[in-house]
Amino acid sequence: xxxxxxxxxxxxxxxxxxxxxxxxxxxxxxxxxxxxxxxxxxxxxxxxxxxxxxxxxxxxxxxxxxxxxxxxxxxxxxxxxxxxxxxxxxxxxxxxxxxxxxxxxxxxxxxxxxxxxxxxxxxxxxxxxxxxxxxxxxxxxxxxxxxxxxxxxxxxxxxxxxxxxxxxxxxxxxxxxxxxxxxxxxxxxxxxxxxxxxxxxxxxxxxxxxxxxxxxxxxxxxxxxxxxxxxxxxxxxxxxxxxxxxxxxxxxxxxxxxxxxxxxxxxxxxxxxxxxxxxxxxxxxxxxxxxxxxxxxxxxxxxxxxxxxxxxxxxxxxxxxxxxxxxxxxxxxxxxxxxxxxxxxxxxxxxxxxxxxxxxxxxxxxxxxxxxxxxxxxxxxxxxxxxxxxxxxxxxxxxxxxxxxxxxxxxxxxx
Amino acid sequence: xxxxxxxxxxxxxxxxxxxxxxxxxxxxxxxxxxxxxxxxxxxxxxxxxxxxxxxxxxxxxxxxxxxxxxxxxxxxxxxxxxxxxxxxxxxxxxxxxxxxxxxxxxxxxxxxxxxxxxxxxxxxxxxxxxxxxxxxxxxxxxxxxxxxxxxxxxxxxxxxxxxxxxxxxxxxxxxxxxxxxxxxxxxxxxxxxxxxxxxxxxxxxxxxxxxxxxxxxxxxxxxxxxxxxxxxxxxxxxxxxxxxxxxxxxxxxxxxxxxxxxxxxxxxxxxxxxxxxxxxxxxxxxxxxxxxxxxxxxxxxxxxxxxxxxxxxxxxxxxxxxxxxxxxxxxxxxxxxxxxxxxxxxxxxxxxxxxxxxxxxxxxxxxxxxxxxxxxxxxxxxxxxxxxxxxxxxxxxxxxxxxxxxxxxxxxxxx
Numbered sequence: 001x002x003x004x005x006x007x008x009x010x011x012x013x014x015x016x017x018x019x020x021x022x023x024x025x026x027x028x029x030x031x032x033x034x035x036x037x038x039x040x041x042x043x044x045x046x047x048x049x050x051x052x053x054x055x056x057x058x059x060x061x062x063x064x065x066x067x068x069x070x071x072x073x074x075x076x077x078x079x080x081x082x083x084x085x086x087x088x089x090x091x092x093x094x095x096x097x098x099x100x101x102x103x104x105x106x107x108x109x110x111x112x113x114x115x116x117x118x119x120x121x122x123x124x125x126x127x128x129x130x131x132x133x134x135x136x137x138x139x140x141x142x143x144x145x146x147x148x149x150x151x152x153x154x155x156x157x158x159x160x161x162x163x164x165x166x167x168x169x170x171x172x173x174x175x176x177x178x179x180x181x182x183x184x185x186x187x188x189x190x191x192x193x194x195x196x197x198x199x200x201x202x203x204x205x206x207x208x209x210x211x212x213x214x215x216x217x218x219x220x221x222x223x224x225x226x227x228x229x230x231x232x233x234x235x236x237x238x239x240x241x242x243x244x245x246x247x248x249x250x251x252x253x254x255x256x257x258x259x260x261x262x263x264x265x266x267x268x269x270x271x272x273x274x275x276x277x278x279x280x281x282x283x284x285x286x287x288x289x290x291x292x293x294x295x296x297x298x299x300x301x302x303x304x305x306x307x308x309x310x311x312x313x314x315x316x317x318x319x320x321x322x323x324x325x326x327x328x329x330x331x332x333x334x335x336x337x338x339x340x341x342x343x344x345x346x347x348x349x350x351x352x353x354x355x356x357x358x359x360x361x362x363x364x365x366x367x368x369x370x371x372x373x374x375x376x377x378x379x380x381x382x383x384x385x386x387x388x389x390x391x392x393x394x395x396x397x398x399x400x401x402x403x404x405x406x407x408x409x410x411x412x413x414x415x
Numbered sequence: 416x417x418x419x420x421x422x423x424x425x426x427x428x429x430x431x432x433x434x435x436x437x438x439x440x441x442x443x444x445x446x447x448x449x450x451x452x453x454x455x456x457x458x459x460x461x462x463x464x465x466x467x468x469x470x471x472x473x474x475x476x477x478x479x480x481x482x483x484x485x486x487x488x489x490x491x492x493x494x495x496x497x498x499x500x501x502x503x504x505x506x507x508x509x510x511x512x513x514x515x516x517x518x519x520x521x522x523x524x525x526x527x528x529x530x531x532x533x534x535x536x537x538x539x540x541x542x543x544x545x546x547x548x549x550x551x552x553x554x555x556x557x558x559x560x561x562x563x564x565x566x567x568x569x570x571x572x573x574x575x576x577x578x579x580x581x582x583x584x585x586x587x588x589x590x591x592x593x594x595x596x597x598x599x600x601x602x603x604x605x606x607x608x609x610x611x612x613x614x615x616x617x618x619x620x621x622x623x624x625x626x627x628x629x630x631x632x633x634x635x636x637x638x639x640x641x642x643x644x645x646x647x648x649x650x651x652x653x654x655x656x657x658x659x660x661x662x663x664x665x666x667x668x669x670x671x672x673x674x675x676x677x678x679x680x681x682x683x684x685x686x687x688x689x690x691x692x693x694x695x696x697x698x699x700x701x702x703x704x705x706x707x708x709x710x711x712x713x714x715x716x717x718x719x720x721x722x723x724x725x726x727x728x729x730x731x732x733x734x735x736x737x738x739x740x741x742x743x744x745x746x747x748x749x750x751x752x753x754x755x756x757x758x759x760x761x762x763x764x765x766x767x768x769x770x771x772x773x774x775x776x777x778x779x780x781x782x783x784x785x786x787x788x789x790x791x792x793x794x795x796x797x798x799x800x801x802x803x804x805x806x807x808x809x810x811x812x813x814x815x816x817x818x819x820x821x822x823x824x825x826x827x828x829x830x
Binding site: 001002003004005006007008010012013021043051053058061062066067068069070071072073074076106107109110113117118119120121122124135138139141142143213215247255259260261262263264272277280281283284286287288290291292293294295296297298299 | 425427428466473482484486535539557662695698701702712
C-alpha cells in the first residue's frame with residue numbers, strides 16, 4: 001500500500017467505547033437522559049450523571065503556576081520528584097526487594113506500548129487474557145507481534161493451567177515471551193486475583209523461566225479503586241521471588257487514580273533481581289520515550305506529586321473512597337438483580353466494570369437488541385461489559401430487569 | 416541483550432539540552448545568574464530572565480472547566496473542533512488544494528514519530544539535514560532506519576543539489592524515501608527558505624517521484640515565530656503542485672506557538688493529490704496513535720481551539736508579536752557584534768536560535784573552553800548553537816565579545 005509500511009492492514013479501528021458515544025448521544029437527544037442506559041464508557045460519573053472530577057485533585061491543578069504547566073519535563077524520564085512519588089505510590093508499604101526504576105509515560109497505554117516497543121521484536125509473541133481491554137490487540141498488531149490468549153477463568157478462578165500452558169508453548173518455540181496480567185480489578189470483569197493465585201503465577205513463571213526470558217506486564221490501571229487500595233498491594237511482595245530470567249513491568253495510569261484521563265500521565269516501573277539489567281533497560285526505555293513523545297506533561301507530574309504528598313493525601317484518599325464505596329454499591333445492586341433473572345456474570349470483586357457471560361455466537365444479536373432498547377453496553381470476548389462507573393444505583397437496579405425483558409421478548413439466551 | 420529487542424544498542428542518550436541544565440544550574444549557584452550565559456535551552460525567556468508563559472494563553476487554560484482537563488479526547492484522532500482549528504491555523508489564508516487530514520499528536524515529536532512509525536519499515540531510509548535537531552537521529556535509530564544527511568547549505572542558500580542527489584540515491588536503491596525539511600526558522604540555524612528554493616524543492620521531488628514514493632516531512636515547529644507568521648505560510652500553496660507519488664506530512668507543535676511545551680500537544684497534517692490515499696493513511700495513523708499513547712490531552716486541545724478562535728485571537732497574536740520582535744532584536748544585536756569579531760554564522764532570518772560555524776574538529780575544545788568561562792552553548796554538527804530565546808539583549812550584546820576573548824586566550828579558531 002502506497003506510503004504505508006508492512007504493518008498496515010486497513011482493518012477499521014475497533015474502538016467501540018469511542019465509536020459508540022455517537023449512538024448514545026443520538027439516543028439521549030431523542031429519548032432523554034433518563035431513558036438511556038449508557039454502560040459503554042470507562043470514566044466515572046456520579047449519581048446525578050455528572051462526570052466526576054475529584055475536587056481534591058483539581059483544586060491543586062488549578063493552583064499550579066502557569067510555568068509548571070508550560071515547562072518541558074525536567075528530564076525525559078520524568079521529573080525526579082514525580083518518579084519518587086510514583087514509586088512510593090505503587091509500592092507503598094510493600095517491602096519490595098527487586099532492583100527497580102520508574103519512567104514517566106503518556107498514560108497507562110504509554111507504559112505498555114513503551115515496554116513492548118523496547119523489549120519485543122517483530123514476530124515475538126504477546127500473550128493476553130482471553131477477556132481483555134481491546135487495545136492490547138492493537139498494540140500487538142502495530143508491533144508486528146503474534147498474539148496469543150490464555151483462558152482467564154477456570155470456573156470462577158484464575159486459570160493457572162491455561163496461563164502456564166500458553167506461556168510454555170511460546171517459550172519452547174521462541175525462548176522469549178511477554179505476558180499481560182491486568183490485575184487487580186481486571187478490565188472488563190472487575191475480577192481481582194487472590195494472593196494464592198499470584199503465588200502460583202510466580203511459581204509458574206520461575207519454573208518456565210528456565211526455558212527463556214519472560215516479561216510479565218502487570219497492568220494496574222484500576223488498582224486505586226480496590227476496596228482497600230493499600231491492602232490490594234500486598235501481592236507485590238510476592239514479586240521479590242521472581243528469578244532473574246523474569247522481568248517485571250508494572251504499568252500504572254493516573255487516568256482513573258486522579259480522574260485525570262485527559263492529562264495523559266502514567267508510569268512504567270521495571271523490576272528485576274539484577275540492577276545492571278534494570279539500568280540497561282531503563283536507558284533504552286528512555287531513548288524510546290524521547291523518540292516517541294519526547295517527554296510527558298510537567299503539570300500533570302507536579303499534580304500527582306502534590307496530591308500524594310503528606311499535606312494533601314488524606315483529603316484526596318477520603319474523597320476517592322466515597323467513589324470506591326459508591327462503585328461497590330452499584331456492583332452489589334446490579335449483581336443482586338442479576339441473580340433474580342439468572343443473568344450469568346463473570347467473577348467480580350469491584351471497580352468500574354462487570355461483565356455478563358454471553359457466548360460469541362449470541363453476542364452480536366443480543367448487543368444489537370439491547371441497543372434498540374436504549375441499552376448501550378460493550379461487546380467483549382464471550383461477554384458484554386457493563387460500565388458501572390457510568391450508571392447510577394437506580395439504573396444499576398433497573399438494568400437487569402430490562403436486559404431480561406429484551407431477552408424474553410426476543411426469545412434469546414446468553415449461551 | 417536480555418529482555419531488550421534488536422534495536423537496543425546501549426549508547427547513552429545524547430540529549431545535551433536536558434543534560435547540560437545541571438551544569439548550568441551549578442554555575443548559576445556558584446557565580447550568580449548575571450555571570451552565566453545559558454544559551455543551551457530551547458524555551459523562551461524574557462529580558463529579566465523569567466520563563467515566558469503567554470498571558471493570553473494561560474488565562475484561557477486556567478479558566479477551562481475541570482472536566483475539560485479531565486476528559487479523554489472525544490476521538491483518538493483528536494477533538495473535532497481542535498482538528499478544524501489546527502487545519503485553519505496551519506493553512507490559514509493559503510489556497511490549499513491537496514486532499515488532507517489532520518491528526519492530533521503528543522507534541523511535534525509525536526507528529527514525526529507517528530508518521531515514521533506508520534510509513535517506514537525497518538531498513539528504510541530517513542534523510543535529514545546535515546544540521547538538525549538531535550532527536551531526528553534517535554527517531555531513525557529507534558525505528559531501525561538508515562539515516563542519511565543532505566548538506567543543508569550551499570554557501571548561504573539551501574543546498575538544492577545535495578537534497579536532490581541524496582534523495583535520488585536512496586530512491587534508486589529503495590524505491591521509497593522519507594525526507595525531513597525543518598522550515599521556516601530551521602533549528603538550529605534560524606534559516607528560512609525562500610519561495611524560490613521551495614519551488615525548486617518541489618520540482619525536484621516531482622521529478623524524483625518517478626523513481627519511487629517520497630514522503631516529505633515538513634517540520635514547522637517554529638513557524639509562528641517568523642517575522643510575519645501569515646506571510647511565512649505562502650510557500651504552502653506550492654505544495655498544490657506535488658504529484659501523487661509524493662506524500663506531504665506537516666508536523667506542527669503547540670510547544671512554541673502557545674509557550675505550552677509541557678502540555679504535549681501537536682498535530683500531523685497529511686496531504687496528497689489522492690483522497691483515498693489520505694483516508695487509508697489516516698486510518699493507520701489513528702490506529703498507531705491508539706496503540707502508542709491512546710489519545711492526546713483534552714484540555715490542551717480546548718485551549719488551542721479557544722486561543723485561535725475569533726474572540727481571543729487578536730489578543731494572543733498581539734502578545735506573541737512582542738516576543739517575535741524581541742527575538743529579532745536579540746538576533747540583530749548578536750549578529751552585529753559577531754561581525755565586529757568576524758565570528759562566522761550560518762544564515763539566520765529570525766527565531767529562537769542562531770548557529771556559529773565551527774568545524775567538528777574544533778568544536779569539542781571550543782565548547783569546553785566556553786563552558787569553563789560560564790558560556791553554555793549547544794554543540795551541533797559543524798557548529799555551536801546559541802539559544803537567543805534564553806538570552807536577554809544585554810547578554811546577546813556581550814556574548815560575542817566574550818566568545819572572542821575565550822578564543823583569543825586559548826589561541827583557538829573556529830575552522
